[in-house]
Amino acid sequence: MPTRRGGCFCGAVQYELTGEVFGARSCHCSRCRKAFSAQANSYAVITPGSLKWLSGEDNLKKYPEEGHEGRLFCSTCGSSLCGVVQGEIHGITLGCLEDDQDIEIKAHIFVGSKAPWEVMPENVPQYDQFPDNIEILTKP
Template sequence: MKGSCLCGEVQYEVDTLSSPIMHCSCKTCRKAHSAAFNTCAAVKPEDFRWLKGEDKLSQFESSPGKLRKFCSVCGSQLISTKEGMPVHVLRVASLDDDPQQTPAFRIWKSDEVSWLGYEHDMPQYEEWHPNR
């Protein structure tokens, strides 16, 4: 699957997702994405490649050891990495190709905004998924 930022200066390729797709409503994701939640999935580093524009990437340490990587031209967030974690966290909405799956659950329900209706049968967790 290929993906890119809004302006197209940064492009990447992912062989496969390493986790189900999830919605994260934690305060950090909401602020970083200016949205009610972030849709993400884990991807192993060996299944992820930058195709173009790696030199255009900037990063921000949003919490100790967690780096959010984004295009320095348009600001689109693409992945995050964290010290000691065996996977990257991919921003699924930056994919140009269909991942052939839908979100499986929501995390950080405790931080969800009150003004958005979450009407569905998707499993939800107050904070992290129990198998994290």
Template sequence: MVQSEKSNARMLRGECFCRAVRYSVADEFAYSMNCHCSNCRRATGSAFKPFAGISRDRFAVVSGGDRLLIYGDETAHDAHCGSCGSLLFSVVREGTFVHVTMGTLLDEPSIRPNAHIFVGSKAPWYAITDSLPQYQEHVVAR
């Protein structure tokens, strides 16, 4: 881990399964959740996708950017490694935020998921056993 030049935040490292694509991200995540939507389940091959959200300018692909396979457009897309298929991050919120897939982080982030979202479409074979709040769809702002 290194320090960010923009702030005193620790910089975390992440990479895909085959290590062809590597990224760095400031340990300044704004939120973190477990998404159970069918798209996240299909993209990860898992029951849910743990992710952490951060401003896009606090995230950078440091190597292998030419190997990224992008599904979507500049303002909303999933970025996979074109070699191994790992889902590394998603660009969301009209291109202003990145959702980092927490399973691709090499370093431990200070944030932990604090809710389950889209449990209305979760895998029927998976039982949520923790005490985190559950939302049928996305978290509703109050």
């Protein structure tokens, strides 16, 4: 099983990931554009329990604070590190992953609401919303 490392911009939060990273996608919805101050959020799913915090876990904050879903970010530098669904880490933001040489974006989702100035890459499936064939983004 591959082992990968990742961390935030300032280095306060570091993690190790053991297992597959799958379902890599870029989400172009207006919420992701605002949350990540970018044209999209690149994100991949991980197996629950495969991420281990190496340092800085006490530096993590969740947004939104209430509820079972959200994102964890470094309270010092603001880097978004992972997503939480039903109280468990569901996936990681690819921008904070250090060992990413073999990861390929499988889909661009919510391109129906992408920024008008963004030029989409070729040869990667694009979906106006979330794809009907969810298996392409949820199975290794």
